[in-house]
Amino acid sequence: MAHGTQTDAPVTLQRRQTRIQQKNVRLILDAALEVFSRHGFGGSTLEQIGKAAGLSTPNMLYYFPSKDAIHRELLFDLLDVWLDPLRTLDADGEPLDEILSYACRKLEMSRDLPRESRLFANEIIQGAPRIMDAIEGPLRELVDEKAAIILGWVEEGRIAPVNPWHLIFSIWSLTQHYADFEVQVRAILSGREDDPLIEAKRHITALLTRMLTLPDSARPQETVIPPRMTPDCWDGSSSLHNRR
Amino acid sequence: MAHGTQTDAPVTLQRRQTRIQQKNVRLILDAALEVFSRHGFGGSTLEQIGKAAGLSTPNMLYYFPSKDAIHRELLFDLLDVWLDPLRTLDADGEPLDEILSYACRKLEMSRDLPRESRLFANEIIQGAPRIMDAIEGPLRELVDEKAAIILGWVEEGRIAPVNPWHLIFSIWSLTQHYADFEVQVRAILSGREDDPLIEAKRHITALLTRMLTLPDSARPQETVIPPRMTPDCWDGSSSLHNRR
DNA sequence: ATAATGTTTGACCGTTTGGTCAGGAACACG
DNA sequence: CGTGTTCCTGACCAAACGGTCAAACATTAT
Numbered sequence: 302m303a304h305g306t307q308t309d310a311p312v313t314l315q316r317r318q319t320r321i322q323q324k325n326v327r328l329i330l331d332a333a334l335e336v337f338s339r340h341g342f343g344g345s346t347l348e349q350i351g352k353a354a355g356l357s358t359p360n361m362l363y364y365f366p367s368k369d370a371i372h373r374e375l376l377f378d379l380l381d382v383w384l385d386p387l388r389t390l391d392a393d394g395e396p397l398d399e400i401l402s403y404a405c406r407k408l409e410m411s412r413d414l415p416r417e418s419r420l421f422a423n424e425i426i427q428g429a430p431r432i433m434d435a436i437e438g439p440l441r442e443l444v445d446e447k448a449a450i451i452l453g454w455v456e457e458g459r460i461a462p463v464n465p466w467h468l469i470f471s472i473w474s475l476t477q478h479y480a481d482f483e484v485q486v487r488a489i490l491s492g493r494e495d496d497p498l499i500e501a502k503r504h505i506t507a508l509l510t511r512m513l514t515l516p517d518s519a520r521p522q523e524t525v526i527p528p529r530m531t532p533d534c535w536d537g538s539s540s541l542h543n544r545r
Numbered sequence: 546m547a548h549g550t551q552t553d554a555p556v557t558l559q560r561r562q563t564r565i566q567q568k569n570v571r572l573i574l575d576a577a578l579e580v581f582s583r584h585g586f587g588g589s590t591l592e593q594i595g596k597a598a599g600l601s602t603p604n605m606l607y608y609f610p611s612k613d614a615i616h617r618e619l620l621f622d623l624l625d626v627w628l629d630p631l632r633t634l635d636a637d638g639e640p641l642d643e644i645l646s647y648a649c650r651k652l653e654m655s656r657d658l659p660r661e662s663r664l665f666a667n668e669i670i671q672g673a674p675r676i677m678d679a680i681e682g683p684l685r686e687l688v689d690e691k692a693a694i695i696l697g698w699v700e701e702g703r704i705a706p707v708n709p710w711h712l713i714f715s716i717w718s719l720t721q722h723y724a725d726f727e728v729q730v731r732a733i734l735s736g737r738e739d740d741p742l743i744e745a746k747r748h749i750t751a752l753l754t755r756m757l758t759l760p761d762s763a764r765p766q767e768t769v770i771p772p773r774m775t776p777d778c779w780d781g782s783s784s785l786h787n788r789r
Numbered sequence: 790a791t792a793a794t795g796t797t798t799g800a801c802c803g804t805t806t807g808g809t810c811a812g813g814a815a816c817a818c819g
Numbered sequence: 820c821g822t823g824t825t826c827c828t829g830a831c832c833a834a835a836c837g838g839t840c841a842a843a844c845a846t847t848a849t
Contacts, residue, residue, distance in 0.1 A: 339671055343588020360827055419670050425726050426663050427583055436732045444733050466734060467748035474722035475715055482669050488680045489688050504711035511756045604797055
């Protein structure tokens with residue numbers, strides 16, 4: 302062996318995936334997500350992650366070169382998932398439906414991917430040291446693109462005037478709050494609401510609807526306004542399944 | 546000396562405050578707030594805090610018995626400040642004004658006390674291990690009390706129907722977002738808005754107003770509705786001064 | 790001045806941390 | 820079956836961690 306005794310670790314990309322590799326990498330990432338999302342990067346130890354994954358510390362370092370590498374992989378895997386709902390916001394759709402659907406999908410993610418939400422929150426709170434590039438680049442571009450669409454709707458008089466960027470921030474904060482601050486929400490609502498997320502959906506839908514619906518006087522009169530139906534995502538079933 | 550060589554450390558309560566004590570305790574707490582709020586408890590080290598405070602590690606431990614004690618003191622000092630705005634929500638006030646004022650004060654706090662906001666966020670994200678009692682007790686009671694007031698306003702037909710608890714969550718999330726996710730907000734808005742918080746105030750005010758204002762048909766007709774003025778907190782000056 | 794008190798430091802300690810490594814165990818495959 | 824590869828572990832390491840302590844240094848009051 303020319304360059305080291307230990308067989309070359311299966312680096313992130315060049316992966317001849319063995320079954321065992323697949324299983325353990327998944328185990329590690331899942332455990333790391335659990336631990337990192339609760340304690341932050343600095344507050345987490347490989348021992349904790351190993352315990353959660355059922356693997357020894359050196360064994361984990363056989364699959365990943367370092368603690369940092371695990372964290373980075375989690376974060377970059379997450380970025381795609383995280384921005385996906387916004388990508389689907391369609392300029393050709395009915396404005397209010399599009400925005401409500403988006404909020405709804407984000408709220409679903411708070412229900413189904415709370416750990417991912419907390420991981421992201423931790424990263425941003427700490428100043429986004431590892432994903433600032435992605436935020437200043439792709440994320441910003443995506444937001445600008447969709448904000449332009451919403452601005453177009455405003456100018457066409459199809460929704461009430463609103464700052465599109467801050468509208469997007471509002472949707473982010475309103476929805477992610479139920480994942481990131483879950484223990485607070487549950488502590489306050491315990492005994493009052495069994496599933497806060499159901500009521501949260503009603504609340505956020507109403508909030509956005511009232512905010513974006515034009516007053517009667519300004520509404521276009523061409524057609525009778527149909528009673529606004531909330532987009533029926535999440536009523537009964539969902540496609541996301543990542544709960545622990 | 547009966548119980549130890551080192552002079553009794555100035556424990557949190559029994560404080561014969563020397564000038565030096567006052568100065569250094571303040572220095573330590575301020576530095577600790579900076580560090581803890583960015584890296585979380587586990588991710589922070591006494592060395593970091595010491596560097597920020599300009600004090601050596603053992604010297605800090607002369608004023609506080611442990612890293613944990615510093616963190617606890619910060620957290621409990623914060624709790625009072627944090628809940629104060631909600632306490633001032635007045636059942637006898639004009640409903641919309643009261644709620645807008647509350648949101649406004651919370652937004653002010655995001656501007657003036659971002660580190661405190663992040664410290665709190667960190668604690669909740671991590672499952673509130675140190676302040677769960679305060680959340681299940683005093684916080685919950687305060688929220689219930691104020692939610693009852695809001696519910697009363699709804700039943701009197703003075704604001705549009707709304708779930709008061711989720712309304713409070715909404716205000717928390719909408720406002721704290723600008724402190725906790727500040728780097729993201731700035732990264733997205735940089736070059737577009739110099740001071741995001743100004744536009745944020747407009748946005749949140751409009752959002753809450755549209756959400757809580759009754760439709761024309763339902764509005765009580767006794768008096769002419771005066772043009773709604775936003776409560777003029779924060780327009781020009783503020784009482785909070787804790788920026789770094 | 791001087792004694793008593795309050796403050797700061799450098800050296801130190803035990804533990805935990807991320808990470809290495811040689812070698813053994815389990816596996817795949819001809 | 821045997822042999823090459825993949826996987827796993829126990830022992831180990833250096834650095835960093837929270838914290839202690841005796842002694843030196845300031846400060847204050849008398």
